[in-house]
Amino acid sequence: MQLKHVIQQESALQFMIGHTNVLSSIGRKTLYETPFSTDADYLEEEYDRMSRVMHSLQQGNANRETGEIKHALMCLQDIENTLYHLQQNNTLDDIELYEIKHFILISETIRQALAELQWVEVPCLEEALNILDPEHLRVDTFYVYDAYSDILAQLRKQAGTYQGEVPAGLIDKINDKEDEIRQSLSKKLVVYVSVMQQALRNIAYLDVLLAKVGLCMDMHLCRPAIVNTHTVYKALFNPQIKSVLNKQNVEYQPVDVQFGNYPTIITGINMGGKTLLLKTLALSQYLCQFGFYIPAGSAQIVPVQEVLTCIDDEQNPLKGLSSFAAEMKKINEILSAVEQKKHVLVLIDELARTTNPQEGRAIVSALADILNANKVPSFITTHYDHIDADCKRLRVKGLRKGVQWNGNNDIASAIDYALEEDTGDAVPHEALKIAEMLNVNKLLIDTAKQKMKV
């Protein structure tokens, strides 16, 4: 599984990738082909490289080099097809030879800028460059140089003596000679194809690396530790929502959460951030395993084979089914992965909320039992109380004590989004209070309050 396979369905991940500023088209391609990795060594290595780059940037001792590299990356063109053409023993035309020379000049600029920095290894292409730059001018232009052949130089000199049109016979001779030289240049270059491909790959990777580090610094992400027992987030936040709130001058309240190989049921008031928490957990798991830093104060993460979610506002591919049927199909997929003993992270938002509370409650309890028996790290949010299952329970703290509601203050600031252990199994009854704060029709609220008293 690669990043491009997941990004369509994960809007939070799309937001992060949208802010990952790769500079070249081949860099973008490489980014989208990033593998979803469960290999702790691979991920730690990736984080090591990112932290080395970040360290240099934060120290400010690589500013000139970074500027040079970024400029070079902006001029980088994808020459994969041209290299392939060369590899097949074809004779390259002037445009292709120029593409290769242009690439080598960029590659050499980057290699030299990286000399003091151990960020990425870019192989030396000077020998190949000499083939395309017989006069050692190191300028970003190409033609079949006079220096390649005295005969060609002679013929061109002769052509230069004509005031008007050059005779066709002479042009043909020049063309033949040029073709001959292109053939020999292509033959000489073939031996450098694999090292040039290596350079192209590594430079594309460098582009991705710099973009990822830029993202960490812009969004204040942290390096996770890869562990194998418990996932622990301190001060976890959702960058997209945080940026929206910050624009409105509202402070985002990060939350602490941890889990192991067991289900956790989350209850709490409406607007308490339960759905957002699930989305952020999915995002963080993906970011970690695609080799990104994490939107948290600190994080230790257990890699999983797959992240399986059932969160309603995602694009529903099963159009035409009722919301209950679509949800049950999704749950079925999750259970079949569980039965196959896959190590998955399961995130389910308000399970069975579209059916009657008695059966809904039974479905939630049953699923929690199955997940518990199979030791599946999982979260289920619900508004149902009396869930009869052996699992961990968390509750969003909810409305802050003592907040005076005057109809104008911001609802977000009236809620404490922190999670607390929930021992009792009665869910909070604050829906009407929230509805009141949302200025919902007064008649409805008053009537509902009357009915609650009965």
Next chain:
Amino acid sequence: MGLIDDVLKYKSVSVVGMAKNTGKTVTLNYILEQIIKHDKCVAVSSIGVDGESIDRVSATEKPEIVIYKGMFFTTSEKHYHARRLSAEIYNLTSYHTSLGRLVTAKALTAGKVLLSGPADTMHLQQLIAQNRHYGVDITLVDGALSRLSIASPVITDAMILATGAAISANIEQVVRSTKHIFNMIQLPQAAPELIMKLSPLSHGIWVVDQDNAVIKTDISSALFLGRGQNLELPAKAACIFVSGVITDNLLNYLRMQTYVDKVAVIARDFTKIFASADTYRAYIRKGGQIQVLYQSKLLAVTVNPVAPQGYSLNAKHLQQALQEAISIPVYNVKDM
């Protein structure tokens, strides 16, 4: 020699043909041939391939341009491969046109090339800027006056208009059509603050009031005006900006409105005005006025007295009649 002296004063000049076979290529080749006598670094390109769509069927039908040693030229990969000269490649664009990426190269020997170029105004602007970076003094652009082209020659500092017998077998008609285009090119430019405000608007029809506030109308295209859609103007309306094309239908509609002499129409540039000479005249007679956001200086008109159908107009009469109608120099391409 007057034409070359005029051309040398500008950093970018386009040669725009009113139709095919109006001698645009002859004019361009003449300028290139003469300009090498001056100590200037010259670059040549073209606007897209839309202007002469026959090229896409058979590339050979497009006339070739003669490039001299030391000149820069920009053309597509496809046409670059067909070049008949040696050249040093300076740049390859990352974007593609319908004929491939664009190659900019410097001629090492004289010879012929087929020109193609950027298909939109932004890339043409980039190309002219890039050429200056290579030390180019003047960029010449083989322009096109076509409904199909989204690149406007108006972004060059100056223009040369090519006309001729290809327009009509009747001298009077050639003069009338050319004079109309000449008038369109000379349309007054809108106020600078309006240019700033209006140029980013790419869709629809907009109203500007006396305080320079820009208000969007719910009319998406001038084509629908009078056919079920009406343009209601606020009391303080000062002008109407049409981001797309100005058609006969639009001018005819406006002519019938009570505000025709109080509210000016602003077009992006003269290439967006497709209204006929008669419609334009009728609109102006009612007190109407058209302004443009972008203007380019017209240096000269060149005429080709020979039509592709084979007939030939009296070159001397044609040139004289045009010269009487138009206040800028008129050259006969056959005498160049």
